[in-house]
Amino acid sequence: MNTLIEVRDLAKTFTLHQQHGVSLQVLRGLNFTVAAGECLVLHGQSGAGKSTLLRTLYGNYLPAGGSIRIRHAGDWLELVGAEPRQVLAVRRQTLGYVSQFLRVIPRVPALEVVMEPALARGWSRADAEARAKALLTRLNIPERLWQLAPGTFSGGEQQRVNLARGFMVSWPVLLLDEPTASLDEANAGVVLELIDEAKAAGSALIGIFHDRAIREAVADRYLDMTQEDLAHAS
Numbered sequence: 334m335n336t337l338i339e340v341r342d343l344a345k346t347f348t349l350h351q352q353h354g355v356s357l358q359v360l361r362g363l364n365f366t367v368a369a370g371e372c373l374v375l376h377g378q379s380g381a382g383k384s385t386l387l388r389t390l391y392g393n394y395l396p397a398g399g400s401i402r403i404r405h406a407g408d409w410l411e412l413v414g415a416e417p418r419q420v421l422a423v424r425r426q427t428l429g430y431v432s433q434f435l436r437v438i439p440r441v442p443a444l445e446v447v448m449e450p451a452l453a454r455g456w457s458r459a460d461a462e463a464r465a466k467a468l469l470t471r472l473n474i475p476e477r478l479w480q481l482a483p484g485t486f487s488g489g490e491q492q493r494v495n496l497a498r499g500f501m502v503s504w505p506v507l508l509l510d511e512p513t514a515s516l517d518e519a520n521a522g523v524v525l526e527l528i529d530e531a532k533a534a535g536s537a538l539i540g541i542f543h544d545r546a547i548r549e550a551v552a553d554r555y556l557d558m559t560q561e562d563l564a565h566a567s
């Protein structure tokens with residue numbers, strides 16, 4: 334098995350400084366690996382810490398303890414405590430993240446937003462543009478919107494631009510936070526195809542999918558995050 338990410342004994346605690354320093358232990362003792370071509374689906378009730386886990390894996394949150402090792406540029410790299418420049422290199426080459434909402438940058442057209450991960454890897458503009466247009470077409474974003482900034486797009490349109498961006502390049506490890514939440518059935522079907530293509534190309538996926546049918550269609554394994562006394566205050 335070609336393991337691409339390995340998590341050991343991962344813990345995350347939030348300290349609420351504005352609220353008497355109450356501390357919430359959201360993740361504890363998490364252990365899992367994900368191999369190339371596999372999709373691990375995070376399972377657990379609302380508040381179980383699914384989004385927190387994805388953000389911690391991406392390096393947005395500092396864990397309270399444990400290890401996150403990822404195959405990067407042919408070697409294993411420990412992400413917990415890694416230098417910021419290493420984290421940036423991992424985010425450029427190895428670890429993708431499709432968050433639930435598009436981060437809109439004023440005045441940047443949708444087409445540029447989608448092309449950016451490929452340009453950051455040194456693709457030519459022509460190649461990046463061809464792939465971006467193909468993805469926007471597949472995800473049913475009308476051509477008249479491509480040169481507009483997505484700030485005024487509908488929720489579903491913004492999510493589809495975000496998905497086109499996320500699937501623009503192939504990622505060894507890809508994190509997906511409810512990628513079909515605002516989509517109709519036809520567009521959700523396109524996302525299922527993109528996920529299957531990513532798996533076939535050897536990506537390791539970790540995702541949150543609230544829709545049961547979609548979850549069952551993509552999951553190879555589940556990570557049970559249900560905790561009997563989760564997020565207990567101390």
Ligand SMILES: Nc1ncnc2c1ncn2[C@@H]1O[C@H](COP(=O)(O)OP(=O)(O)OP(=O)(O)O)[C@@H](O)[C@H]1O
Pocket residue numbers: 347349357359377378379380381382383384385386564
């Ligand atoms: N930035 C934060 N600061 C403090 N507490 C937080 C923060 N982010 C999340 N939490 C808390 O951590 C717990 C887990 O939240 P998280 O969003 O990870 O759950 P989830 O499993 O993704 O839930 P849902 O399915 O409802 O999206 C919640 O109790 C939440 O209040």
